Amino acid sequence: MWFIFRQLLFWIWASPATMFGLFVGVLSMPLGTRWQRSGHTLECHGGPICWVLEHLPVPAAAMTLGHVIWGQSPAALDFTRNHERVHVKQYERWGPIFIPAYLLASLWLKIRGRKGYWDNPFEREAYEFDRLCQVGECERLA
Template sequence: MRIAIQTIAYLWASPYTIAGIAIGLILGGRFQRVDGVIEIHGPRIAWLLRHMIVPAQALTFGHVVFGQNQSALDCTRLHERVHVRQYERWGPLFVPMYLLFSMILFLRGRDGYRENPFEIEAYDAEERV
């Protein structure tokens, strides 16, 4: 039963996972698999993460985590694994819901990143360790 549930979770998140793998290949990233998650880093990925609207050390797409470098992947692993689980729960709805929460918060004059419920869950997991 556990294998069936995990398979469904991978399939539900697969549109973003496939996109993440494609982006990693296009950008010439270095791939590694850690605990069922593909981690990718490299100079072009680092550049993109540094130049996003909210610069990031790492970013999750389904079962793919992009990091500026290996150290960033190591430091953010727990936080990003929470996002992986969120993709497993929300599937294709994750990114639209994340952006919707951010936009609503921003329009209310609040922090669309730190006050986003998805980020709150990830940061709470870090604090518990």
């Protein structure tokens, strides 16, 4: 029972970003965006989502918004799934302040002469988990 209650709280806490991801994804469906479910996330790919991902300050194969993951293609989603699921967990921890915290961390790093994306602690956590998965350690850490 506690697990269900806890998961519900995570969903509610991350829901502002999830709602935005769902809204844009659903609006793009007539233009080719497709959906799939993976674990406790919804993933969408194709259509205008591709354009958005290609035109970010750092072009991306995928991007997480709460419990929604946007991807260039099903293959891109498969390739980035471990990384993006770390961001899902970060949204569950940080909730509606995740996006401002992420952007402020990037801005602070840029001001300090570092790389706003690659040195961002949120990205470093995700890339480290992805690296551990590549050597067979992610099941132990998940």
